[in-house]
Amino acid sequence: MNTSMKSDSPVQHKVIKNLIEAHSWLGLIISPLLFLVFWAGAVTLFHDEITQWAITPHHPVDNSQADIPLATLVEQKLAEYPLDYNGRFRINMPTQLVPYYIFYFDIVGDAPQSAPQSMAILVDPKNGQTVAGKDDFYLSQFIYRLHYNLDLPGGSYLIGMVTLIFLFALVSGIFIHARKLLKQFFLYRVDKQRRDKLLDLHTVAGVMTLPFTLMYALSGLILNLAIVFQLAFVVFIYQGDRQALFNDAGFNRISEPRSEKSLDMSNAFTLIEQTKQQSNFELRNIIFHHYGADNALVQVRGTDTANFAQRDEVTYRVQDSSVMNKVNVDNYNVFRQGRDVLVTLHFSNFAGVDIRILYFILAMAISAMIVAGNMLWINKRRAQRQSSPRSIAIVTAMTIGGCGGIIVATAVGFLCERLLPATLPGRSEWLVGCFVASLVAVILYSIKVNDTKRHISQLLLLTSGILVVTIAADWLMFSEQIMALWQTGYHGVIGVQIGMMLVTAVCLWTACQLGGYRHSLSSMPENSTPTSGQ
Template sequence: MNTSMKSNPPVQHKVIKNLIEAHSWLGLIISPLLFLVFWAGAVTLFHDEVAQWAITPHHPVDNTQVDIPLATLVEQKLAEYPVDYNGRFRINMPTELVPYYIFYLDVIGAQSPSDSHSMAILVDPKSGDTVAGKDDFYLSQFIYHLHYNLDLPGGSYLIGMVALIFLFALVSGIFIHARKLLKHFFLYRVDKQRRDKLLDLHTVVGVMTIPFTLMYALSGLILNLAIVFQLAFVVFIYQGDRQALFNDAGFNRTTELRSETPLDMDNAFNLIEQTQQKPNFELRNIIFHHYGAENALVQVRGTDTASFAQRDEVTYRVQDGSVINKVNADNYNVFRQGRDVLVSLHFSNFAGVDIRILYFILAMAISAMIVAGNMLWLDKRRVQRQSSPRSIAIVTGMTIGGCGGIIVATAVGFLCERLLPATLYGRSEWLVGCFVASLLAVMLCSLKVNDIKRHISKLLLLTSSILIITIVADWLLFPEQILALWQNGYHGVIGVQIGMGLMVAVCIFTAVKLTTTNQTARLENAITVN
């Protein structure tokens, strides 16, 4: 009995040691992508504000004019473009932040009817003009794509795997610090060595953000690897009926062929207006199936403002106004409700801007935690004689260059979004190219760095300079438009400028702090040597 009791501590110590090794190596492997996910996710929290900042100075909406009736607007756009009526098209409604209709259309190619492709356009609700293609101002969408699929084919599965590994890192971190979790909850040793400060920063941020990070890891895992869960549901719950699963999940599509008999669509817009007048209903988008045909359907979708993460959706047959399908709080669906709750929690669209600011701060703190974890690994490897200088250089370049490069590249993206001409052909490709080029440039410059703190300071000051130039360019190019937008209630442009200004202040403060610390350390070393 005594022997077993004596052998337990070494076994426990070995388990913790193995967890630390797994936590360190797995965290190191996924750190660049994980940093990108949280950094891009933090910016994506203000997706619509960034979109307003990018678009409205070029194409301001005059609120003194009356909205064109939706029926008139739809007929006008369908006459302008060679729409493929065999499918469906969707219209996103204007919002307080993005004051344009967004039309998603399938159009027939000029060469042959079979050569059809999708397009999305922004339409001014006051004038009816097509102001731009949806992807002409691509920054907000690009950062959002980086967050969930790296803007690459199959990237969502890669991010899903990163979320899975991140979940393991969280659980292993909890086990590693379990005994000291409460005792050292707020411990940050400012008067100790650099390694102690980094360890405390990594641990304190990790502990304080556990509920937030667990929510993000689980929701991101489920949303990005949904195909895995779909396969399990199809096999075990839906008895192989994949379409039934999609119907419950809200991805059901009509399989009817388009009727050759024409139909006047006035009743469709009457049905939309009736649905829009319902209490606690906020209209989000409309989907038309077989527009102008006898078997036309209109799907009206919105949110129930009186409930949490509740989506209301009703599909009408236009000819007689009969309800084909309906989803609301009374028609409860566990599968769809669960997905909507996850989406609401993940994107914090269930409350006001204060919650999004809190999410933003937490996401930035986790980004700092990721960098601190990598720096701990580097400090540990540098004191080990068997460590390869090449491997240390690669990890340094990956950490400082990758993470720092993402910050610089984001600032470059904002500058390009403001300075690139709105009519430039392939504008979105130019923006993505500038982002990637600046990221690669910083990574290459970070491969051989002797003074890490000095290098980080330079990157932060470079980011600050780019953001300052962006703010100045705003006021030089669009001073009257920005002021007019503010007076008309569109505060997103100046709000984004304030956000950039705060980021400039943080970057400059951090750069000065790092420089001061570095100079103090050098002075102490010189005194010690003498």
């Protein structure tokens, strides 16, 4: 048996060597986009808190007033905007974090033959005023879109491919470190050379976050490349019936044309209230089809708070209150349930803020793992005499500069969200432009960098300074509003500020550690060389 093991060892060694090469190169290629996915995903975990931080100081909600009845509010908005009644419109309910109604609808264009234009507005539930367009305060939505499609057409497919490669990198990493996975699980050699430390950081972060990263890789792959799985399901399971697949997945389409006869819609709001009063039902949004016609439908959607990853939905015909379709815990299919479980796990919608904080820490650990892996590759190539300095500079700019630039650009985005005037035309475009300009500037600056640790330290210090300025601007501009919001139960503004302070502290600590380690290396005697033994 020992003889067979020895005969297999050269083959095993070759396989491991090939896996290391594939793991290194593929990881390097996808590292900027993968870093962006995890960094933006970590920030997106607090999407609603960031939305509250951005909007409520400008447009605080007076909780001492009663809510305007939804029926009155809908009729008021329909009188203000030229709704395209041939389509549908949706209303998202106010929440504890985002205290506004969000209306999504299509409006008729000025020209007779022009196509309807999509519109989304935030409406104060207390006074019925339209406080802003949904994308006027774009930061939280922009970071969310960066996470899943880079805010680009077709970006979701690119992110899906990155996720697929990331899944291979995870599996290959498990094979590479299989023998030492348990023995060196917590090993971090603080008294060894720089490469050992980086390797330990990369390995330990990868092992500690492995269940989390596998869940994210699999769920992200399915969600981003859903079109591939849809085609397979349509062909092999649904026998080419694409609409049946959509119905089972919960994407029901209303195909009947709008009736010419009008109908009083008061019964629709009665049905909404009746559904809302059901036990364990938390109303999320409402969708109207053919509003004001005698074939009008209303879909009431919510969350079943007593069951995991269970979304309830009922569709009524307004005219006679008949139920056209209903989905709940007693009436669901495996396809939809599986999709809802994936979405719930991916976005940590199943528990409180403590789970989201844990997700955030794990996502930051993966981000650190990505940067450590890049630095390992760069240090290895610099040690090889045949490596081109120009190619190393380009790789450093695209990987270290790209990852560091994303951190700096995010901080710039928060600063712009606070400082840009709320009424500035094209406010969202200004914010995106500042984000992209900051990212490109850091990448270009990184081309001439030789000391990657010093460079990362500088970027972290710059990020800390921008976040401190953002917090100071918060209190200089909206101190009274922030205190009033806190007293009325809106804690998201100060919560985001605490988050920015914690990130600032971590950045400063990391920058000091990098600076201190660089100083210890420079103070070593010339004839002393760090060893990798023991």
